[in-house]
Amino acid sequence: MASLKEMRNRIGSVKATQKITKAMQMVAAAKMRKAQNAALAGRPYTELLNQMLGNLQKDVSDFTHPLMEVRPVKKTAVLIISTDKGLCGALNTNLLREVLPYDKDSTLYVSAGRKGAQFVHRTRRTLKAEFTCKDAPEFIEARAISRLLQEQFLSGEVDKVDVLYTNFISTIRQEPTIRQLLPIVEIHKLDADLVDKDRSAAGDKVVDHHIEFAYEPTAASVMGSLMPHYLNYLLFQFMLEAKASEHSSRMVAMKNATDNAKQLIKDLTLEYNKVRQAAITSELLEITTAAMAMDN
Template identity: 75%
Template sequence: MPSTRDLRRRIKSIRNTSQITKAMQMVAAAKMRKAQTAALTGRPYTDLLNQMLGNLQNDVSEFSHPLMEERPVKKSALLIVSTDKGLCGPLNTNLLREILPYDRDNTVFLAAGRKGAQFLHRTRRNLKAEFTFKDSPDFVEARGISRFLQDSFLSGEVDKVEVLYTNFVSTIRQEPKVRQLLPILELEKLDPDLVDKDSESDAGDAASSSQDATEFLYEPDAAGVLGSLLPHYLNYVVFQVLLEAKASEHSSRMVAMKNATDNAKQLIKDLTLEYNKVRQAAITSELLEITTAAMAMEN
């Protein structure tokens, strides 16, 4: 039977912890909204980029670019976009599990985010470079990472580049996802919507199809413009990946912290009940002792 003092101490410590988790939950919620808005404000950029790519692809039939060159894969690179901090539920565990099937001799690992880098160190994998990115990812950071990947690919060091990140499906669902960056097989339309992927929006498609009829002049020529647009396209894909990863991290942390706060509340409730029981038992036994003593005196 724990003493009342022990119980009081435990309740107090749990209450303190719950205050911290509650605060973290709020912070994560705010940051998640910020990441989502960041993705939304980038929407006009995405639309325009999609439109240009669409037009260019119509006008360029036979096109090859060093970034699109397919080679037999001898060595591949994997960029792991993880979080810097823990306490975000099963996010990193799920993400890092995806690394295991990769052949450690023929794969060069790159990490963005500390957790991924730590995992690679721990499992003695070949970590080539580590990048950092802020809570609200900057386009400049994405550009740095993307340049590095492009250089490794173009120099023939690696023949394939993939990125492993957490895809933001919704606030309560995030999934690890592997996406091939290089060589560029096909230019998929960029999807700027971080908010809800389950409902496909086709507003962007309608806008671009109305302009397909326009014949553009290009300077120096269509292939040249497309060629210099590709690196930009890649930079932006990396930027989006960073945004997705951040949004996933914050929403996952928010959910984890909410669970922790709820658990703490339940614990406090149980312990308070226990504490009152112990206190009542102590009072009863004391009363009993006093009355017994009084009765003994009377006799």
């Protein structure tokens, strides 16, 4: 049985920890709201972009863009969008588990977020580039990453580019997701689960019946400028989703930590009081015994 002083110290330190986790929970909650809004606000844009490109692709079936070229896959690049900081529950663990099935030798890694990079180093895989992402992802960062990936693909360095990120479903649910970024095979498929259920129902009607569009100046040139833009935005959207997931996950993790600390403090205090009471009782016992001995 620990001494009273030790127990007091223990309660004190748990309380201090609880204060920290509570503060982190609140910070994460505030950031979460922002990130969630940003992720949700970006969806209509991505959706419309997908729709345009989808229609376009139907109209120019004979035209292939270099970014759409399907080659036999010798080397794959994987972009891992992880977090920079820890303390966000099982988010990174779940995410990085998805990295393992990739073949070690024929895969290059690009990491957005420090945790992913550390993991790649630790497991002795090839890290091609590392980007850090700030609390609020900016489009220019997404563009830089997307540019690098596109260059890798176009130069023939890699034949396929996958993106691994945590898709934001709700505050308590985030799922590690793998998406093929390059070559662009089919646009609708990529899009399907990015969009919430009710939204996709509304969006589908446009692509269902085939409409022949006119393009200016030509379909190929519109497609040529739409494609890279599409990739940039897709990536940007992934980053937003990943951020929203990170903050949600951190908030939930910190909330659990705070709750656990609370429970622990309760248990410890109970134990402390019991020990204290026992000490008093035994002291009393000693005094009365001593008094009785004196009387005799």
